[in-house]
Amino acid sequence: MRFVLAIVAFVVAATMIVLGIAQRTVFLGPSTYAVETTVKGDLPYTVIGGDVLVSEVGQQTLTVSGSDSVFVSYGRTADVAAWLGDASYNRLSLDDETGKLVSSVVTPEEADDEDAAPEDAAPLTDEEKAAQAVLDDPRGSDLWLAENSEEAAVLTTINVPEDVSVLIASNGTEPAPSKVSVSWPLDNRTPWAGPLITAGIVLLLVGLALYLLGINHMRKSRGPRRKGISAGPGMEKMPKVPKPSRYKSDKRHGSAPKRSRSRSMIALVPIALVSSLALSGCSAGFWPDLAPDASPSATPTATELDAEQEDDQPAPAVTAPQLERITARISTTTLEADQALNADLAATRFVGPALDERKGNYAIRAKIPEYAASPVIPSAPGGLTLPQATDTWPRTVMSVVQDEANPTSAPTAMVLVQATPRSNYQVEYAMRLEPQAEIPEVAPATIGAAQLPPDSSFLLLPPNKLAAAYADVITNGENSEFASLFDAEGDTLRGVIASDREAKKAALPTTASIEFSVAAGEAPPVALATNESGALVSVNIAETEVVKPLEVGAKIKPSGAVAALSGLTETEKGVQSTYSDQLLFYVPPAGSSDQIRLLGFSQGLTAAAELA
Numbered sequence: 041m042r043f044v045l046a047i048v049a050f051v052v053a054a055t056m057i058v059l060g061i062a063q064r065t066v067f068l069g070p071s072t073y074a075v076e077t078t079v080k081g082d083l084p085y086t087v088i089g090g091d092v093l094v095s096e097v098g099q100q101t102l103t104v105s106g107s108d109s110v111f112v113s114y115g116r117t118a119d120v121a122a123w124l125g126d127a128s129y130n131r132l133s134l135d136d137e138t139g140k141l142v143s144s145v146v147t148p149e150e151a152d153d154e155d156a157a158p159e160d161a162a163p164l165t166d167e168e169k170a171a172q173a174v175l176d177d178p179r180g181s182d183l184w185l186a187e188n189s190e191e192a193a194v195l196t197t198i199n200v201p202e203d204v205s206v207l208i209a210s211n212g213t214e215p216a217p218s219k220v221s222v223s224w225p226l227d228n229r230t231p232w233a234g235p236l237i238t239a240g241i242v243l244l245l246v247g248l249a250l251y252l253l254g255i256n257h258m259r260k261s262r263g264p265r266r267k268g269i270s271a272g273p274g275m276e277k278m279p280k281v282p283k284p285s286r287y288k289s290d291k292r293h294g295s296a297p298k299r300s301r302s303r304s305m306i307a308l309v310p311i312a313l314v315s316s317l318a319l320s321g322c323s324a325g326f327w328p329d330l331a332p333d334a335s336p337s338a339t340p341t342a343t344e345l346d347a348e349q350e351d352d353q354p355a356p357a358v359t360a361p362q363l364e365r366i367t368a369r370i371s372t373t374t375l376e377a378d379q380a381l382n383a384d385l386a387a388t389r390f391v392g393p394a395l396d397e398r399k400g401n402y403a404i405r406a407k408i409p410e411y412a413a414s415p416v417i418p419s420a421p422g423g424l425t426l427p428q429a430t431d432t433w434p435r436t437v438m439s440v441v442q443d444e445a446n447p448t449s450a451p452t453a454m455v456l457v458q459a460t461p462r463s464n465y466q467v468e469y470a471m472r473l474e475p476q477a478e479i480p481e482v483a484p485a486t487i488g489a490a491q492l493p494p495d496s497s498f499l500l501l502p503p504n505k506l507a508a509a510y511a512d513v514i515t516n517g518e519n520s521e522f523a524s525l526f527d528a529e530g531d532t533l534r535g536v537i538a539s540d541r542e543a544k545k546a547a548l549p550t551t552a553s554i555e556f557s558v559a560a561g562e563a564p565p566v567a568l569a570t571n572e573s574g575a576l577v578s579v580n581i582a583e584t585e586v587v588k589p590l591e592v593g594a595k596i597k598p599s600g601a602v603a604a605l606s607g608l609t610e611t612e613k614g615v616q617s618t619y620s621d622q623l624l625f626y627v628p629p630a631g632s633s634d635q636i637r638l639l640g641f642s643q644g645l646t647a648a649a650e651l652a
Contacts, residue, residue: 042254049247056240063230072101074223075141077132079106082215083145084176085129086208088222090117092134092141094202096224105193106218107210111179112194113187116355117205118431122461123183124148124207127176132220141222175462176212182366182464185359356427356488357435357458363425363485366456366465367441371419378413381406391457391466392563393580393622397644400605400620404645407604414644415452415472418443423451424479426568426576429488434459436491438568438576440473450475453624453640455566455578468566469578471624471640476530479639480626481571492567492575499575499627500525500636503567506625507560507579510638514558514581527635533621536643537583548587551594555586561620573629576639581621583643586651588614598648606648614651619643 073096079086093100104110115123128147135142179189185204188194198206209216358366370389377386381402390398401414424440437456443449455469483489494504501509501522509522514537517523528534541556548554561580568576589596589612597603597610602617622642628634 042250042257046247046250046254049243049250053240053243053247056236056243060233060236060240063233063236068230069228070226071228072223073226074221075134075139076103076219076221077141077143079130079132079143079216079218079220081130081145083128083130084209084212084214084216085124085127085178086132086143086216086220087120087124087129087146088132088206088208088220090200090202090204092132092222093198093200093204093206095134098225099197099199101195101197101223102206103193103195103221103223104208104217104219107192107214107216109189109191109210109214110194110217111187111189111209111211112196112206113178113181113184114198114200114204114206115184117203119183119461120205120207122433123178123181125461130216141220173213178207178209178212180369180464181462182358182362182369182458183461185362354429354431354488356429356485357437358427360425360485363427363437363439364420367417367439368419370456370465370467371417371441374417377402378416389464389466390468392468393561393620394467394470396620396646397470397622397642400644400646404601404604408601411601411604415470415642416443417441417454417467417470418452420444424453424482425485426482427485427488428491428568429483430491433461435465436566436568437465438566438578440479450640453578457566468563469580469622469624471578471622471642473624473640474530474532474638477639478637479576480574482568482576483571489568489570492569494565494567496567496575498573498630499567499577500630500632500634501627503565503575503577503579503627506565506577506627506636507581507623510579510623510625511558511560511581525636527637531638533623533638533641533643544585551590552596553588553590555588557584557586558582559584567627570626574632575627577625577627579623579625581623583619583621585617585619586614587617588651601645602648605645606650608648608650611650616647616649616651617645618647620646 088102102112104112114120126148128145130143131146132141132143134140178184179187181187184207185200186198188196200206208220373385373389376382377389377398383399383402386398386402387395398414401411405411405413418441420441423442424438426438428436435458437458438453439456440451440453442451450472453469453471453473454467456465457468458465492499492503495502509520510526513520513523513526514534544554559582561582563580566578570576587596587598593612595610595612596614598606598608598615602615603609606615606617608615620643623638624640626637626639628636
């Protein structure tokens, strides 16, 4: 009976193991589902809409080839459309009937006759063509959430929502890559393969145990053996049967009888099979998922309902990872420009007061190498990331960056502006934070903040009047009509300006005079709202110094940075020097009892010239 049960166990075990292995081999379904197409034509751009990317569940794997260089990026669908502007492009979509990936040409509506270029317009020059080629090249744009650029082919996996599209190009002028494939993972798990294989192994061991028990029982059930037959009459002298010669040979050479290899192999097969199947059954795809659902459905709360109602709110201008990449690019460009004293290179990433300060610094350092360089721009964002919530341009982002290599240095607050979809972010303001500066609570980077208009009446002072009011405080001190609006505690700029003026007066010869004045700068203010209805406002002021001779025929001999920037060795007319101050304030809401606080500033000599 034990042998019968053992045979049944062997048969059932083999069946279960074979079925388990078949689920992972013969019956295993595909791991991905893919659609592909070949794009015809010579258009430089191809777009895959978000509806295609989310048509199947799971991450999207893009395979793009068909040109010498391949560029693949993705961004918000509205941003991709804004970057393309009036350019024609290929759009990939899924055919409703066949489900295949198909290509169609999208040609934006032609501009109105008033906006259209005249037929007799002059052809573009080589410089204009080069500039246009740079604008048409999507590589390196700050607008993308992520990008990949490779030779011959790009294979990348992304996981984006429906409101994100993919842009494919070569270099913006050559035809876009022609071969495009999009694939999604399929659930080809075999949850019963593990139980079947494991149960089969267990049953196989049971069958082996029954088989061994059967053999042992059979041996014990034979009972005692009969005694040998004694020699009968006439048989006493019969010769003994000689042993076979092979026994003599074995005894002579001392060799043991050989064991059958077939029996050894039979014993090893189950062991190897059990080991390999046990190891293969460790994969999670072999077993059913018995864990409870970690995200059970629940009734939406009032907060969730409000969030759904606010889905039409503008998205933040940048994401946190996107800003990290932008900051790193700005830092790299700044370092190269500072080392080479290249104002043209700096102009690719700076604008307004921040650019004016660096231009002046480069001109001075070209003649005075030991002159202090402008503060570096660290490569990573620090304690503040505040993008403007907007769908239009220009776009503004405020960020605080910290030099990780020099933790003792003051953090730098930057105001970045993107003028158009095809332009990169440029630093308009860059200011060192005050030692005791406390930045108020702001909206998270995933939401963004509203940019207030220059004449906003919701603040203690409108942004467009802030610079002039602070300039009046510097000029008149406590006698200024705006003195009570500004917090003097923690404002180190006033002391810096006062001590600098006293030092210059003391060093001035008796034959010359010096006059100081402060006024609002020409740069527009930038104001981003905070959580308490206040705003972070960046402005600039211009400090002017005029040195004149008091006597006819007397000469003034400029020195240091003023001489380097003006190019004067002496003059009888006098010299006018202009310092640009970039300022960051926190302005409380209108009606607040709090005062306006200076959070950071930066000073630099930007101009020096002989008086007319």
